[in-house]
Amino acid sequence: DIHLTQSPASLSASVRDSVTITCRASQVIGNSLAWYQQKPGKAPKLLLYFASRLQSGVSSRFSGSGSGTDFTLTISSLQPEDFATYFCQQYYLSPLTFGGGTAVEIK
Amino acid sequence: QVLLVQSGAEVKKPGASVKVSCKASGYSFTSYFMHWVRQAPGQGHEWMGLINPSDGSTNYAQKFQGRITMSGDRSTSTVFMELTNLRPDDTAVYSCARGIRLAHPSDYWGDGTLVTVSS
Numbered sequence: 001d002i003h004l005t006q007s008p009a010s011l012s013a014s015v016r017d018s019v020t021i022t023c024r025a026s027q028v029i030g031n032s033l034a035w036y037q038q039k040p041g042k043a044p045k046l047l048l049y050f051a052s053r054l055q056s057g058v059s060s061r062f063s064g065s066g067s068g069t070d071f072t073l074t075i076s077s078l079q080p081e082d083f084a085t086y087f088c089q090q091y092y093l094s095p096l097t098f099g100g101g102t103a104v105e106i107k
Numbered sequence: 108q109v110l111l112v113q114s115g116a117e118v119k120k121p122g123a124s125v126k127v128s129c130k131a132s133g134y135s136f137t138s139y140f141m142h143w144v145r146q147a148p149g150q151g152h153e154w155m156g157l158i159n160p161s162d163g164s165t166n167y168a169q170k171f172q173g174r175i176t177m178s179g180d181r182s183t184s185t186v187f188m189e190l191t192n193l194r195p196d197d198t199a200v201y202s203c204a205r206g207i208r209l210a211h212p213s214d215y216w217g218d219g220t221l222v223t224v225s226s
Contacts, residue, residue, distance in 0.1 A: 034212035043111075043202065043216035055214065087152065091210050095168040096142070098152040 002026055002090050006099035012107040013078055021073045021102045023088035031067045032092035039084045109133040111203050111217035118223045119193050126189040127220045129203030136184040137161040140206050143188045145199040193224045
C-alpha cells in the first residue's frame with residue numbers, strides 16, 4: 001500500500017498568516033493527490049485534486065503543488081473559517097490511502 | 108443539492124455485524140461510484156472499498172475481504188455497507204463518499220455513522 005506522510009501534524013498560526021502543509025508518498029503517484037478540509041463533526045470538503053486543481057467553489061486562498069512523491073498545500077492569508085484539519089489522499093493505486101492529517105489551530 | 112444521508116449511530120458487541128446505509132439525492136445515483144471510508148478515534152482515514160451502483164460491482168480493500176459487503180438499491184438511491192465479525196478496533200466513524208470512479212477523489216461525503224464495538 002502507498003503510505004502518505006503529512007507534516008506537520010499540527011501548527012498554530014494567526015489570521016492573515018500563510019501556511020504550508022506537506023504530504024509525501026512512499027512511491028510515485030504522478031499527480032493523483034487530493035486535499036481535504038475537515039471540521040469537527042462535519043464531512044470532509046474537497047479542496048484540490050490532481051495536486052493543484054481547485055475544486056469548484058473553493059477559495060483561491062488554497063493552492064496545491066507537486067508531483068511524483070512530494071506535494072504541498074498552501075493556505076494564503078488564513079481566515080477564521082480556515083482553522084480545521086487538512087488531510088491528503090492518493091488515488092493513484094488501490095487501496096486509496098490517506099495522510100494522517102494536519103490540525104491548523106489559532107495562535 | 109447533493110446530499111448523502113447516513114443511518115444513525117450503532118453500538119454492537121464483538122462478533123456482531125453492522126449494516127450502515129447511505130441515501131443519496133441531488134444527482135444521478137448510478138452515475139457515480141460510492142466509496143466507504145472509516146476513521147477510528149485519533150487515527151487517519153482508511154479506505155474500505157467502493158461500489159458501482161449502476162451494476163453492483165464492488166472493489167474491497169484486501170484488509171476487509173471476507174468481512175465486508177457493499178450493496179445498493181437503485182429504487183431508493185441507497186447504498187449499504189455491512190461489516191461482520193466486529194472487533195473493538197472496528198470502532199470508528201464510517202462514511203460514504205461519492206466519486207466518479209475508483210481513481211478519483213470524492214467530492215461529496217456523508218456526515219458519518221459512529222459504530223462502537225464494545226462488550
